[in-house]
Amino acid sequence: MPDAETRAVYQVLYQSRDEPLAMPAIRERVNALTGKANLQMDRRLRSLRTHFDVPAQRVPGKSNLFVYPLLGWNPDADKRTARKSIPASVRALVHQTYGNRCAACGRTPKDDQVKLVIDHMVPLDLDGTNEPDNLQLLCEEDNHDKQALFADHQENAAALRKSLSLPEVHLRIGELLKAMPGENVPKELIVLVAREENHGDPTKRMRELRSLGWVIRNSQRKEGRRVLSFYRLEHWEPWPPGGPQAAVASLERARRRKKRTRESAANSSQE
Numbered sequence: 488m489p490d491a492e493t494r495a496v497y498q499v500l501y502q503s504r505d506e507p508l509a510m511p512a513i514r515e516r517v518n519a520l521t522g523k524a525n526l527q528m529d530r531r532l533r534s535l536r537t538h539f540d541v542p543a544q545r546v547p548g549k550s551n552l553f554v555y556p557l558l559g560w561n562p563d564a565d566k567r568t569a570r571k572s573i574p575a576s577v578r579a580l581v582h583q584t585y586g587n588r589c590a591a592c593g594r595t596p597k598d599d600q601v602k603l604v605i606d607h608m609v610p611l612d613l614d615g616t617n618e619p620d621n622l623q624l625l626c627e628e629d630n631h632d633k634q635a636l637f638a639d640h641q642e643n644a645a646a647l648r649k650s651l652s653l654p655e656v657h658l659r660i661g662e663l664l665k666a667m668p669g670e671n672v673p674k675e676l677i678v679l680v681a682r683e684e685n686h687g688d689p690t691k692r693m694r695e696l697r698s699l700g701w702v703i704r705n706s707q708r709k710e711g712r713r714v715l716s717f718y719r720l721e722h723w724e725p726w727p728p729g730g731p732q733a734a735v736a737s738l739e740r741a742r743r744r745k746k747r748t749r750e751s752a753a754n755s756s757q758e
């Protein structure tokens with residue numbers, strides 16, 4: 488239960504939600520409500536933010552002035568609760584689907600004494616869900632590696648989120664590469680935004696992007712028991728008007744046609 492002062496801060500933010508106030512005005516009103524001066528506003532704001540979305544918004548044209556609109560529930564608060572509440576039936580389904588095996592290394596508790604955990608393929612922080620199709624089994628070691636990977640790429644969270652929201656696989660991969668120009672993007676991040684079944688085929692997708700004129704370098708590095716794979720974007724082309732999927736398919740059809748013509752030419756010359 489929040490203390491009376493925190494409730495007063497909430498009350499002031501709620502009353503001013505249509506015309507958010509700057510901190511001096513908020514403090515003044517909270518002081519008036521509680522009859523106390525010099526309250527620590529930072530701490531109270533922080534405690535409210537575990538449940539409510541209260542961003543600091545810069546006032547246009549005034550570089551140093553921020554207002555604090557109360558936008559509603561903190562979406563992350565819901566996710567924190569959601570994290571704990573994967574129903575037992577769904578957990579059982581995921582174990583069954585993955586045959587009680589780590590989706591990354593294939594090890595099992597029985598043969599390899601690993602512990603399996605349920606992993607969100609698209610993490611909850613990136614708007615992933617608790618739906619079965621977003622859940623997989625990982626051994627603790629692979630789960631840990633995955634978390635470390637995302638911790639390393641915190642600054643790319645916005646780019647990942649944006650890519651994940653795009654309608655076509657080439658757009659999702661391509662826009663992520665564009666957001667990380669010149670960087671070695673780990674294959675795992677490509678697989679994540681590709682959102683394809685059974686981890687998809689990143690090598691094929693890169694080949695398809697290259698067929699659209701993109702220059703993407705592939706590199707590998709050995710780290711512990713695994714070989715890590717990276718993609719680095721060196722040149723990109725604007726997306727074709729009909730979308731990359733259609734363009735890739737039409738290039739593929741043209742290639743097959745050419746091959747057939749070559750083959751039939753070869754056949755007729757043999758006759």
Ligand SMILES: [Zn+2]
Pocket residue numbers: 589590591592593594625626627628629
């Ligand atoms: Zn594993």
